Amino acid sequence: MSEPGDRLDVVAVGPHPDDVELTCGATLALLVTQGYRVGIIDLTSGEPTPRGSEELRAREAEAARQVLGVPVRVNIGLPNRVLMDEPDGRFRLATELRRLRPSVLIAIASRTPAASPDHHQGHLLTEAARFYSQLTKWDDRFAGTPPHRIPHLVYAPTPFDAERRNWHSTFVVDVTDTFEQKLAALRCYESQFDPARFEMIKHFTSGRAAAEGAPCGYKYGELFALPHPVGATDLVRLVRGAKDGSPTRPGQDHLPMG
Amino acid sequence: MSEPGDRLDVVAVGPHPDDVELTCGATLALLVTQGYRVGIIDLTSGEPTPRGSEELRAREAEAARQVLGVPVRVNIGLPNRVLMDEPDGRFRLATELRRLRPSVLIAIASRTPAASPDHHQGHLLTEAARFYSQLTKWDDRFAGTPPHRIPHLVYAPTPFDAERRNWHSTFVVDVTDTFEQKLAALRCYESQFDPARFEMIKHFTSGRAAAEGAPCGYKYGELFALPHPVGATDLVRLVRGAKDGSPTRPGQDHLPMG
Amino acid sequence: MSEPGDRLDVVAVGPHPDDVELTCGATLALLVTQGYRVGIIDLTSGEPTPRGSEELRAREAEAARQVLGVPVRVNIGLPNRVLMDEPDGRFRLATELRRLRPSVLIAIASRTPAASPDHHQGHLLTEAARFYSQLTKWDDRFAGTPPHRIPHLVYAPTPFDAERRNWHSTFVVDVTDTFEQKLAALRCYESQFDPARFEMIKHFTSGRAAAEGAPCGYKYGELFALPHPVGATDLVRLVRGAKDGSPTRPGQDHLPMG
Amino acid sequence: MSEPGDRLDVVAVGPHPDDVELTCGATLALLVTQGYRVGIIDLTSGEPTPRGSEELRAREAEAARQVLGVPVRVNIGLPNRVLMDEPDGRFRLATELRRLRPSVLIAIASRTPAASPDHHQGHLLTEAARFYSQLTKWDDRFAGTPPHRIPHLVYAPTPFDAERRNWHSTFVVDVTDTFEQKLAALRCYESQFDPARFEMIKHFTSGRAAAEGAPCGYKYGELFALPHPVGATDLVRLVRGAKDGSPTRPGQDHLPMG
């Protein structure tokens, strides 16, 4: 299933350690169980924060990586809190992408006025780095790595975007089987989520996953978007990905099960 | 707080018994605890369904009413499954509205291709009946009831609309204190939700309420929409309705609580 | 790949003969080559029109069916030009759906002020009939046919909708291999498209298919939408349905192919 | 009504003196009359302009402040015409926010291709500075000011945005009682609005306020938006903020007043 030249199948990029877990952690764990080669790139250390340190954060990220079973996790050390979509950061991220050579790139997509501006800048920066990954004639800007074209870009939207987005298409991955792994990975970030906060996070994250999964008939789902319509070669196979029916009015006017 | 001529403060209208509970049941229970006079109008009996009967359904609706503490519940007997936005149904609903004389009308707003076309027709019919409620010179069409103008219309959107709506405004009510009542009211509809299905409904309904509440800092919320922007006389009071902050990244860069 | 109880895999419903061909004819032909059992339901005869007759139109529809290789085509004889989303029409269509028992239902979705109001009414009617297909206890309204739940609904949007739609999700099927069949099927409708008009239709239809296919890297594509996000169990397989890249700026900063 | 740690209740931030007046001046005046502690931050001097100077502009801003009755107005001296959302500017604004410690932050939200790019950059910068306001461990970047979390962010949209926004929610404040103060404040900016231009501004500003107020039944209103749904603890109180009815068809089918 891999495409020629790929080293990894999927790489997810987030501004801070725990962003990837929050938006698509269960999907990454699922991809691993499905045999795909998966990687995570954290753009910044996520520090400083009130109760964290770079060392602590790195250990937490490593623990979360293990919980998800993701073999590769890289932190490229861009500046936290002041992350900007600028050429230097693009070069840094693209260099790593040219090393990992993914077929699919997952970018966290959001502008979050209740949280860090790094999210919006990281979104733009990741889009740009995807393009830079394929650039020729500028090998020196990319530490000598060879060009690599990443054919597929996927957005992982955060739930608290400043404005409603007009995505061309959205899809939901059934993460019922790996949702507990996601929660366990989040639990690793103890410097960010003390027990009381973790319960709050767990409550909301579980709720969101239940709500996102429902329209497709999944107990838990993670939502993604694309910069174009989904491409399909087989309509029936595509639509049969969703299970039969939503839970809202399952009794009324449904056929008896037995 | 009541306006002159009101008999009730709030009336919620749904096509089938259980629709009102599913979309805004916890809000209705909350309004009761806040001292408002609340009523429910079911447009149809909801029957036939596979395991229901008119009598059974009526008993379930009455039980749910008691759980929510809502003093008034009326079923106007329009035809289930073939509900249409037509003058006769509008007259029937408007007559009841002229009797109950609410200040606020909640209409379930949705087009649900996975469920009954009654939802879309009921939405249009409820909007029309609100207008009919105030009509003069046609008392004979309204069983002699006097005209009543309903100043406020609120939409209760269902989660599985066929298309994304462009509401002018949305708001979320904090239903943390009455969410259990909502679940208990839904549990009354045993003919529609057998134990296995109820667990599914509970899972999804809880998830949705957690997800809707989160942006406003509520443990559980119910979402509403308006056919115009929210009107406010006090900006600070309005925005302070939302609690401080979302749960997504509560640790990072937040102030220590202590 | 079929689900228990299905007689057909896919049924496409259009108001007039030639509507299904115009919106998703190439996809239907492709599904046939992929081994799926496909059917077409025409809601009306499409007559009267200036140069047609019911007999002529039926012959053209039959010829088009053969070109597409679709084994089943039914005309349920609802009234052309005055098609309305009403219970009787819903019963008629649902009865046929309960006979054909599809797993996937394709509904033409549009409101076309430059063309017939039948399109909008047919859209609503098809959604309703999908729901009616599963109804119990009303067998007499459906000619004794047993209930059948259709798990998957797909919209085939027309290009000239009165307003831009906010679909939850869109997808494009690669119809490069069957696009000629679509044109050939359209050519069968000589009473509607004389040679000069057919050239115009061909020009525009080819253009639209090229434009729809491009974002997914297909020479020709047909666009569909869903009333919910696409459901996926395998993110990589889903996104790899789209070919690598768009044609707009293929030279610039792309890697040499060789 | 103040929250612990607040020095001000509301701070409005605009790129240039007069921006705050144009978008939400009447609301600020109203808040003052309602007893709230209100402040204005101007990001730049607004100069150079054809007929202005820094001194003149400062005097005009001070005069406008007095007209509105706003006790605090600060100009943080970021560069006009080349305002960029960059870390240094964010630090500057956040430092001021940590001094003023508002509970509600109003940000002018727009991208205005007919006017200055400062509007778009200022919008992003204000969102970022709100986040920076709460940052710990970086006191040196904020002149030693202590962290302050601003729980509520409100957008004041300008009327000439380049694209239509998809706000989660909009609301309108009834500014009938303070609209004249807004006009009087704008009249202070004589270097920007000579008498002929002021008449044009007055004509349009009055028109916009009448049009924004109408859906909520207000003679004059100012429109705001939120990055999330409005949060409400009392549905009836929320919706009763809007007065009864719109002016468009007030006679037809309305009850006689007397």
Next chain:
Amino acid sequence: MSEPGDRLDVVAVGPHPDDVELTCGATLALLVTQGYRVGIIDLTSGEPTPRGSEELRAREAEAARQVLGVPVRVNIGLPNRVLMDEPDGRFRLATELRRLRPSVLIAIASRTPAASPDHHQGHLLTEAARFYSQLTKWDDRFAGTPPHRIPHLVYAPTPFDAERRNWHSTFVVDVTDTFEQKLAALRCYESQFDPARFEMIKHFTSGRAAAEGAPCGYKYGELFALPHPVGATDLVRLVRGAKDGSPTRPGQDHLPMG
């Protein structure tokens, strides 16, 4: 400028007398002054209303017609308050359109939950009747009138639509020169607008016209929408229809006038 077969250039259709005046009255008056042949069709008498009668309403409509200078006004007598998009009404309206043979049809487009459901039904009915106007072989349904194709459909949106519309395109007509005529025409409807109400209507209608005109640099404008992009043969001529600039920040950084 007329097209072959036209009897009128423009016909505007509204559900009740005064609807056309409220949405596009100034544009109709302007078109008359520009030499176009203009007509108005009222679908219903607008009665009953609290203070009106059919005779009174007809006199008011006639007076308003004279104020606007529109030579043709027809009332086709469909039922007020219970107007439905049904075949009979479509035939009635299409018959009149086949008599008047317009080149451009203006339809009032809205769903107004604060006002009559006739608005939504009238919108759908007018779209359908436009199509019916060209039908062949059904002359008996159209009182023997010959088919007439209406090439251009324009929407006149009302300001209080239940949801925000996604129009393909909007345009604003400069009605500065005829805005007083619009107000004078509205003043004719004394049964609907007593002096106090008329002042309110005047306030809001003037405000809306000022707000709609502003983005195009007009003192007063009326907003329209199209079911497709505007078609242009000359880009420069098209965009030069808008005057230079908006009034919001006319002083700042503008060139001195002198």
Next chain:
Amino acid sequence: MSEPGDRLDVVAVGPHPDDVELTCGATLALLVTQGYRVGIIDLTSGEPTPRGSEELRAREAEAARQVLGVPVRVNIGLPNRVLMDEPDGRFRLATELRRLRPSVLIAIASRTPAASPDHHQGHLLTEAARFYSQLTKWDDRFAGTPPHRIPHLVYAPTPFDAERRNWHSTFVVDVTDTFEQKLAALRCYESQFDPARFEMIKHFTSGRAAAEGAPCGYKYGELFALPHPVGATDLVRLVRGAKDGSPTRPGQDHLPMG
């Protein structure tokens, strides 16, 4: 038709040579034939690319210019691949705009995650430079050129935007007569489009132009958008720009031509 002070009527700005051709090349050629004075500004050389060089690219751009008949083409030498919306670039572009003094500015508007981030940055930069063009008192930043206000801004959207835009208005120019010139101009870019790729480009570009033109009845069209509604002084003239009818269902229920 020119406005006082204009040197050119229309200037189109694109990030790389060939961008202007791809989005609006046929319209520029048409404007030339209509007698307008037209110019092109390329922001960067477009180099490096795999098979290009600065010299080669310049020759190609010059050849394309000749094919389109556009008299003026300027390359302002901003950095390719790392184009950013920054003050220096804005000054450079604005200086050129103050020399060319256009009445209409066409900006390529898009965020293209499948292609260069230069597109998004170039869009923002062009909007800003339009504003800078009119600035007074900063002549030294603009090489002594006098201020020039550009009254009209037009967006040329690319087909592969990351998200669907909510334009206020869109319009389509009939480019049937100059579409071949557009293809010929694109053919000049041999370093970017080798013969195989050119065929792919031609296929897609022709398809898109056919699809864009169709709703307005044009064989080929180019799509544009505006940051405000279209302004019109004559409604009939505006709507008659679109030809009669779409090609989708031209036979059915249309009048016979003869």
